[in-house]
Amino acid sequence: MKHNIESNPSTPGKFKMDKSSYNNRLRLHSYIPKLAFWSLVFLGLLYIFFYKSPPALSDLSRRSLRTSSYGGPNFSQKVKASAKITLRNGKSILVTGAAGFVGSHVSTALKRRGDGVVGLDNFNDYYDPSLKRARQAHLERAGVYIVEGDINDVVLLKKLFDIVPFTHVMHLAAQAGVRYAMVNPGSYVHSNIAGLVSVLEVCKNANPQPAIVWASSSSVYGLNSNVPFSERDRTDQPASLYAATKKAGEEIAHTYNHIYGLSLTGLRFFTVYGPWGRPDMAYFFFSRDILKGKSIPIFEAANHGNVARDFTYIEDIVKGCLAALDTSKKSTGTGGKKKGPAQLRVYNLGNTSPVPVSDLVSILEKLLKKKAKRLVMKLPRNGDVQFTHANISLAQQELGYKPVTDLQTGLRKFVQWYLSYYGNGKKSSQ
Ligand SMILES: NC(=O)c1ccc[n+]([C@@H]2O[C@H](COP(=O)([O-])OP(=O)(O)OC[C@H]3O[C@@H](n4cnc5c(N)ncnc54)[C@H](O)[C@@H]3O)[C@@H](O)[C@H]2O)c1
Ligand SMILES: *[C@@H]1O[C@H](CO)[C@@H](O)[C@H](O)[C@H]1NC(C)=O
Ligand SMILES: *[C@@H]1O[C@H](CO)[C@@H](O)[C@H](O)[C@H]1NC(C)=O
Secondary structure (H helix, E strand, C coil): CHHHHHCCCCCCCCCCCCCCHHHHHHHHHHHHHHHHHHHHHHHHHHHHHHHHCCHHHHHHHHHHHHHCCCCCCCHHHHHHHHCCCCCCCCCEEEEECCCCHHHHHHHHHHHHHCCEEEEEECCCCCCCHHHHHHHHHHHHHHCCEEEECCCCCHHHHHHHHHHCCCCEEEECCCCCCCHHHHCCHHHHHHHHHHHHHHHHHHHHHCCCCCEEEEEEEHHHHCCCCCCCECCCCCCCCCCCHHHHHHHHHHHHHHHHHHHHCCCEEEEEECCEECCCCCCCCHHHHHHHHHHHCCEEEEEEEHHHECCEECCEEHHHHHHHHHHHHHCCCCCCCECCECCCCCCEEEEEECCCCCEEHHHHHHHHHHHHCCCCEEEEEECCCCCCCCECCECCHHHHHHHCCCCCCCHHHHHHHHHHHHHHHHCCCCCCCC
16 A cells, blocks of 8 residues: 555655654555644635735735625617617627726727726726726726626626626736735736636636636746747746746636637737836836936846846737737537637747846936936846747737737837826825
């Protein structure tokens, strides 16, 4: 019996076995109570982690409950009006994370061409929520209503599907950012794993099931060193918890496609930038700090190696998202049951030209007409990888995806927006 453990080849190195069989017998006897003990400790820790201590996770759910402002007499009307299709063969699309950077751009583009769009966002304060409110105001003028609520709120999601039989879900809500995962790991689990499952559960039960396009990330390539990154490369070496939750998302997508016949397309975005962007991203806070005369950290890899990113302009990403929606096939399940094989896709959406971060700063200096105070530092090992570079031939072939905006042009548009949004001194980007 002891050999069950000892000779199990699939877990090499898991148990350090002693040489003598006497010791083995002893170890095995004490093994079962030990296993029970450690399982209890583990479950206890899990319990504490999810229900007790971390203010982050419970705060988030509480906050989302508090700020969920849906319901009321005109709720259905507002949702229906927003979902109204004005284009022949138009789609009705639920966009999660609609008050976010990518979500607000995608929602505007869909609405503009005549699709019905309903937004969903919890307006969390990972970064300045007033920027999310400003995007919301923009969308409202374009005729897009954003429901305020959390993607983990299954009752709300069901209610939305009751009001509108969505043909598509564009799932962009997530906890983004790489370094913040060390501050608040729970929020990544909450939004990127539990939240994704909640969205997929409701989609799988919906009749008809919608097709789903969702945001994965280039970060799934992690420590992969084949360049350019291609969809066939390995993605099992994430360098951050953020990356690990996106990778988990891709596996969860596989499961829901396999079991329930949901049509699922994952998009691996590569460092998206542009007007209405995210204040936690380097190009954004570099601009702010250069204008303030504050020094900015420029990371370099070992041996003074460049840190580079495949910066992709928001309008190019938007085109890729719309193309993914337009080429997605219907889900095949009904009543929560699979009826046949369904589409499962993953695409890189990048720009194919990595730019060293120091070049990014030089471009910003020119556009802002101000010198940066550069503080060159070693790239810390806390989640950021040295470079990203997309192979986009698959998206090119199957989505007709073709990025056309170089970093100069895109940053000029960003800086124009930044100066008009913050420039008058009324608002400040902390
Ligand atoms: N911007 C990039 O460079 C980039 C790169 C790779 C992947 N992505 C992915 O693209 C998607 C959009 O990113 P973004 O840059 O627009 O980020 P963002 O933070 O601006 O947008 C995400 C939005 O989702 C909302 N949200 C978060 N958790 C939620 C929850 N539990 N319930 C409801 N709403 C919630 C947030 O309030 C936010 O408005 C994300 O999935 C992100 O991980 C972005
Ligand atoms: C609700 O809808 C009714 C009729 O559609 C309208 O008269 C009323 O002003 C609306 N109320 C609010 C708070 O929007
Ligand atoms: C890019 O990916 C395609 C497959 O999608 C592959 O055929 C091609 O060789 C890759 N190109 C490079 C330069 O690696």
